[in-house]
Amino acid sequence: MPSIASSGSAAAQDLGGSSAAVLEFVCLFTHDLKRKQKRWQDGRLKYHTFNKRVMVHDERGNFVGDMHWNRDWEFDEGEEVELERGGVIVQVAECVGSRNQDLTELLDKRAKEKEERQLKAASRVSLLRPPIQSAPLHRIATPRDHFQTRHRPLHQVIGTPTGHHGRAVVPTESPFEQRQNMAETPESRPPKRRKYDITPPSKLGYAQSLFGAPLTLSAFKPTSGIRNFYKSDGR
Numbered sequence: 001m002p003s004i005a006s007s008g009s010a011a012a013q014d015l016g017g018s019s020a021a022v023l024e025f026v027c028l029f030t031h032d033l034k035r036k037q038k039r040w041q042d043g044r045l046k047y048h049t050f051n052k053r054v055m056v057h058d059e060r061g062n063f064v065g066d067m068h069w070n071r072d073w074e075f076d077e078g079e080e081v082e083l084e085r086g087g088v089i090v091q092v093a094e095c096v097g098s099r100n101q102d103l104t105e106l107l108d109k110r111a112k113e114k115e116e117r118q119l120k121a122a123s124r125v126s127l128l129r130p131p132i133q134s135a136p137l138h139r140i141a142t143p144r145d146h147f148q149t150r151h152r153p154l155h156q157v158i159g160t161p162t163g164h165h166g167r168a169v170v171p172t173e174s175p176f177e178q179r180q181n182m183a184e185t186p187e188s189r190p191p192k193r194r195k196y197d198i199t200p201p202s203k204l205g206y207a208q209s210l211f212g213a214p215l216t217l218s219a220f221k222p223t224s225g226i227r228n229f230y231k232s233d234g235r
Contacts (some may be wrong), residue, residue, distance in 0.1 A: 018107070019100050020050030025077065026093040029056055029064060033087050045092060047075050050103060056083060056090055064088055 027045040032038040043064060046055045052075070056064040065083030069075045079092040173181070 018104050019102050022099050022101050023047045023095055024097040025095050027090050029088050029090045031088055
């Protein structure tokens with residue numbers, strides 16, 4: 001039987017890309033991984049050379065489990081493997097047959113599945129990308145200029161600078177001194193009242209009004225003739 005296995009492996013290598021060999025082995029399998037006394041059951045093992053897949057069935061044809069052969073040497077009799085699912089240990093016995101499997105349908109199915117995956121990936125990428133907005137054909141109407149949106153130079157807004165902006169100008173004189181200076185200026189002084197030269201009434205006028213006759217009052221002494229007149233008159 002080793003010759004069958006070797007010939008089957010050689011046939012699998014010589015086959016074209018559209019077909020591959022499937023080797024069938026007799027095997028023993030058990031579910032007792034931790035028990036010392038394991039209970040073995042008879043089964044059938046198929047090894048697909050195109051994808052190195054190992055499939056195990058019981059004698060009734062029920063599927064037990066599978067795995068992929070990833071060792072560096074060729075799969076052959078005497079190997080002991082553990083299936084990927086179900087926790088089953090399999091001991092490979094003699095090879096009992098080999099057949100060729102047409103891979104055309106399988107390859108077409110794989111190519112179709114690959115194409116569908118690529119289309120789905122491309123659709124996901126297109127959904128993640130932002131849509132490119134095309135420029136509108138019609139001309140967008142520009143808004144009319146508004147007086148509040150017109151930009152003016154800064155000096156037209158705040159005027160001619162007169163000093164440091166934001167600082168209060170401290171006067172050099174106090175309010176009291178300013179009032180004193182305003183009071184001392186000649187233009188701000190109130191006009192004085194005009195003095196009238198009132199002369200007192202003369203003694204002559206006072207005597208005239210007293211006696212009713214004009215009198216001449218002087219500082220010189222009257223003449224002797226006048227004194228004699230007043231004496232003769234008895235005055």
